[in-house]
Amino acid sequence: MGAVAIDKFDLKILAHLQREGRCSNVELADAVGLSQSPCLARTKRLKQLGVIRGYGADIALEKLGGCVIVFSEVTISSHRRHDFRKFEEAAARHPEILECYNVSGGYDYLVKVVAPSVARFQELMERLLEDDIGIEKFSSRIVLRQPFENRAYPLGLIRDAATLR
Template sequence: MTPAASLDRFDLKILAHLEREGRCSNVELADAVGLSQSPCLVRTKRLQEIGVIRGYGADIALEKLGNCVLVFSEVTISSHRPPDFRKFEQAVDRHSEIVEWYNVSGGYDYLLKIVAPNVAHFQALMERLLQDDIGIGKFTSRIVLRQSSRKRTHPLNLIAAQLEKG
């Protein structure tokens, strides 16, 4: 794990507000977190520079764009040497349909989040990955039927409490 950035309660307030209102102006942000504009802007730029804020983007409602399929695939790779992990990860990064991937502990090595226009496209993607010989030993996939809930924010208050203790 990477060491935690040194953050205080104002930094966490800035982060929490930007998660909810990413398009707010610095004036609105400063007012929301209880700082004057200049220190608020300095803190926000610092959070960007140290990589805590990775970027800003729109929250797209894919269901409004037409049909698509969301799939979670559990992938086990055949060999567990560092070059094998890198080879797999580099190959996965080349496919825009794979929107998130996680190297995980447990019964498999990676959890992939895949968005495809349809099941046939997803199936073709998995066949390409298998043909590319990137070390996939086996995979299991789950097609999402319905999204029950979705949070766009993180539990920053819990993280803040941990920072205050430590």
């Protein structure tokens, strides 16, 4: 399913929910300039369309103890659809792999891994290699620090003008 038609109120709802996901419908309606009933109907519609996938807590990992964040560039040996699917299904089975992107360029996937230590990250990569899922090689970058993080998508910039009524 492609892009869905949204208007300025839908964008306001999405932008506010990115910042304040636990707000009540009353607060949301007030923030976006709608009455409560239409605001609730729009929010439900955005959920039904799959634009709003869910809500979650923003966890401060550093408060929970040590961990390592690693970005790995993964190259697979064969480029048939089945080979991509095989890698993706295997990667999805590991909770340490938080994000997986099929990318263009010098490698096939960029994966973000969070592990309790470098040794545990290495164990994960060794398991993936032993699983014989088509990994030809991988190259990893350990995150030293994270100067900033912006979890809110720049909705006004990425929306397609044709989908906005």
